[in-house]
Amino acid sequence: MIKYNFHSHSEFCDGKEKLEDYINAAISKGFKAFGFSPHSPLPFENEWSIKEENLDSYIKTAQELKNKYKGKIDIYTGIELDYIPGYSDDFEKITKNGRFDYRIGSVHLVRIKNSPETWFIDGKEEFFFTGIDKHFGGDVKKAVEAFYMQTIEMLQTQKFDIIGHFDKVKMHNKERLFSTKENWYKNLVNITLQEIKKQNRIVELNTRGVYTGKSNEYFPSEEILYECKKLEIPLMISTDSHMPEQIDNHFAEAYYMLKNIGFTKVVTPFFEAEL
Numbered sequence: 332m333i334k335y336n337f338h339s340h341s342e343f344c345d346g347k348e349k350l351e352d353y354i355n356a357a358i359s360k361g362f363k364a365f366g367f368s369p370h371s372p373l374p375f376e377n378e379w380s381i382k383e384e385n386l387d388s389y390i391k392t393a394q395e396l397k398n399k400y401k402g403k404i405d406i407y408t409g410i411e412l413d414y415i416p417g418y419s420d421d422f423e424k425i426t427k428n429g430r431f432d433y434r435i436g437s438v439h440l441v442r443i444k445n446s447p448e449t450w451f452i453d454g455k456e457e458f459f460f461t462g463i464d465k466h467f468g469g470d471v472k473k474a475v476e477a478f479y480m481q482t483i484e485m486l487q488t489q490k491f492d493i494i495g496h497f498d499k500v501k502m503h504n505k506e507r508l509f510s511t512k513e514n515w516y517k518n519l520v521n522i523t524l525q526e527i528k529k530q531n532r533i534v535e536l537n538t539r540g541v542y543t544g545k546s547n548e549y550f551p552s553e554e555i556l557y558e559c560k561k562l563e564i565p566l567m568i569s570t571d572s573h574m575p576e577q578i579d580n581h582f583a584e585a586y587y588m589l590k591n592i593g594f595t596k597v598v599t600p601f602f603e604a605e606l
Contacts, residue, residue: 332583332586333363333604334357334360334361334362334363334579334582335362335363335364335365335366335568335599335604336357336362336364336365336366336568336569336570336572336578336579336582337364337365337366337368337407337409337433337435337493337535337567337569337599337600338366338368338411338435338493338495338535338537338569338570338571338572339353339365339366339367339368339570339571339572339573339578340368340369340370340411340571340572340573341353341367341369343367343369343381343385343388343389344369344370344379344380344381345370345378345379345380345573346369346572346573346574347573347574348574348575350367350389350392350393350396351396352575353365353367353572353575353578354396354400354404354406355575356575356576356578357404357578358400358403358404360578360579362404362578362579363404363405363602363604364404364405364406364407364599364601364602365404365405365406365407365578366406366407366408366409366432366433367389367393367406367407367408367409368409368410368411368433368435369381369389369410369411370411370413371410371411371412371413371419371420371425372386372425373413373415373418373419374418374419374420375418380413386430389408390408390430390431393406393408394408405601407432407433407601408430408431408432409431409432409433409434409435410425410426410431410434410435411435411436411437411495412425412426412434412435412436412437412489412491413437413438413439413440414436414437414438414481414482414484414485414489415438415440415442415449416442416481416484417442417447418440418442418449421489422434422436422489422490422491423489423490426490432600432601433492433493433600433601434490434491434492434493435491435492435493435494435495435535436485436486436489436491436493436494436495436532437494437495437496438452438478438481438482438485438497438499439451439452439453439499440452440453441474441477441478441481442481443466443477444477446466448466450462450463450466450467450474450477450478452478452499452500452502452503453499453502456503459502459503459504460503460508462474463508471508471509472509472515475500475509475516475519476519478500479500479519479520479522479523482494482497482523483522483523483526486523486526486527486529486530486532487526487530491532492532492533492600493532493533493534493535493567493569493600494527494532494533494534494535495535495537495569495571496535496537496539496540496550496551496571497523497527497534497550497551498511498520498550498551498552498555499537499540499550501546501552502540502545502546502550503545505546505547506547511552511554520551520555520558521558524555524558524559524562524564525562527564528562528563528564532564533565533566533567533598533599533600534551534559534564534565534566534567535550535566535567535568535569536549536550536551536556536566536567536568536569536585536588536589537549537550537569537570537571538568538569538570538571538580538581538582538584538585539570539571539572539573539577539580541581542570542577542580542581549581549585549588553588553592556588556589556592557592560592560593560594565597565598566589566594566597566598567597567598567599568582568585568586568589568597570582586606589606590606594606
């Protein structure tokens with residue numbers, strides 16, 4: 332089992348420790364590769380994204396670690412790009428001059444049509460539910476559709492390598508307001524998968540929701556992973572770690588899940604590994 336993680340957050344955004352602490356943990360656990368992916372800067376105050384003025388320091392620190400630990404572990408400098416129409420910069424503008432080795436594209440805030448407001452799907456549980464009432468008149472189908480349509484728009488208009496936790500809209504729901512087994516929901520997922528296939532993006536099997544207790548299943552779900560297999564969409568495993576001790580949480584479980592589904596390899600932006 333080749334161990335790696337390309338979705339991680341440190342003190343530069345909403346993670347907890349220094350970059351080197353993650354590398355030391357990765358080496359101790361026998362990792363082949365490790366990548367940093369702070370949340371990209373946003374033009375409004377928030378508690379989770381890296382500040383524009385700290386980008387150079389992040390890149391410099393990561394480069395120093397690449398040199399220091401060369402031969403022990405492969406280190407990559409990435410970024411998780413937030414797509415919010417009208418707010419976030421074009422991904423190419425943020426990643427110009429080859430500053431980053433790879434890019435994760437994600438949707439955490441859904442822009443409300445004809446409004447400056449957003450629906451935060453990844454914040455506190457109460458905001459998830461009150462947002463559906465406030466912004467969509469309690470119409471959960473309309474809310475979920477807005478999330479997936481924004482995801483598809485990101486796929487069609489932005490350049491990135493990996494799509495992050497693309498069914499995360501289900502996280503706080505836990506089958507309460509809607510069921511992921513309903514046809515309308517499956518249709519939205521299938522449309523999104525078709526666009527992922529068309530745009531040749533890598534899907535991450537993100538384990539964070541399960542090991543934090545925020546979700547009953549991985550992002551994406553096992554059912555969706557079977558669809559990815561049918562469509563021959565490349566898969567990789569990510570733990571979306573926010574602390575060094577989380578860098579391999581549920582990695583083995585995810586590994587064997589992919590193997591049992593029938594995947595024969597994982598595909599990262601830098602290497603392929605047999606399962």
